[in-house]
Ligand SMILES: NC(=O)C1=CN([C@@H]2O[C@H](COP(=O)(O)OP(=O)(O)OC[C@H]3O[C@@H](n4cnc5c(N)ncnc54)[C@H](OP(=O)(O)O)[C@@H]3O)[C@@H](O)[C@H]2O)C=CC1
């Protein structure tokens with residue numbers, strides 16, 4: 001079976017490595033020629049705790065492909081890249097029948113549902129991963145990948161079963177929208193606060209002042225999504241903080257490396273939901289403006 005992974009970032013390299021570990025043939029589609037060349041030459045080096053493993057992969061430049069003929073393709077770009085990916089797909093002579101989109105945040109669903117593919121999955125990533133170079137990735141926090149079928153179902157249970165392992169758990173859940181919303185709550189609570197205070201995820205639990213702030217963000221978020229009173233949701237946020245305790249959130253790393261963040265897809269979305277229902281979300285608004293402000297600071301430093 002041929003499996004494609006679009007995006008050679010932190011999650012793309014992590015996923016490609018574990019797919020290879022499960023003996024699948026993996027093609028990684030990168031944005032740059034340089035990264036594709038490095039991956040073909042050196043493979044992917046995966047660091048986890050004190051272990052180092054190297055996996056060979058085939059890599060190609062996404063823009064240079066005429067067709068994408070893998071059996072299944074995982075899309076691991078950032079949420080704000082999805083529009084460009086959908087446009088690139090329109091130019092290919094053939095596209096896969098099954099795709100899995102693994103983005104944080106909401107808002108891209110309407111775009112991906114328009115793609116002419118039979119089976120569409122979303123994947124919720126609860127792992128922490130950090131790309132160290134074009135070919136090296138560190139598995140910084142072990143979590144779970146949750147898969148949900150948005151349209152079609154296909155016959156993929158063998159893939160999820162083969163990929164699933166103790167160190168890389170994969171579960172299939174029926175209620176994918178609920179899973180996405182729960183992940184949105186997790187990211188709304190963790191990502192902006194860790195970015196403003198420049199702390200790893202675990203500090204939001206071990207520092208009581210940060211914990212109080214996170215609880216306030218949580219209250220506003222669950223109200224905007226009509227999830228107030230959902231059993232186990234606050235415990236889930238705390239568990240992710242603990243499990244990825246040493247991890248710097250993807251938003252913090254984006255700000256530190258001068259990249260755009262996914263704030264629009266995370267707090268931008270919950271703010272819109274709150275507005276639709278006519279209530280104020282002062283803390284969320286403060287966090288949203290703070291992250292937009294930090295993005296601008298970083299941009300102006302570079303210019
Ligand atoms: N990293 C983490 O720990 C976690 C991440 N997530 C989520 O997973 C998703 C991916 O995150 P992450 O891997 O960290 O992001 P990265 O920024 O590390 O990776 C995104 C990759 O997509 C590539 N890319 C962008 N556009 C294209 C394109 N048109 N064709 C091919 N490649 C493209 C980028 O290329 P280039 O390198 O050339 O810019 C980059 O390598 C996000 O939604 C994130 O929120 C969720 C949980 C944890």
Ligand SMILES: CC(C)(CO)C(=O)C(=O)O
Pocket residue numbers: 104125126127128186187190191201240244247248249250251
């Ligand atoms: C799970 C978590 C919070 C891990 O850091 C994440 O999704 C992110 O960083 O974007």
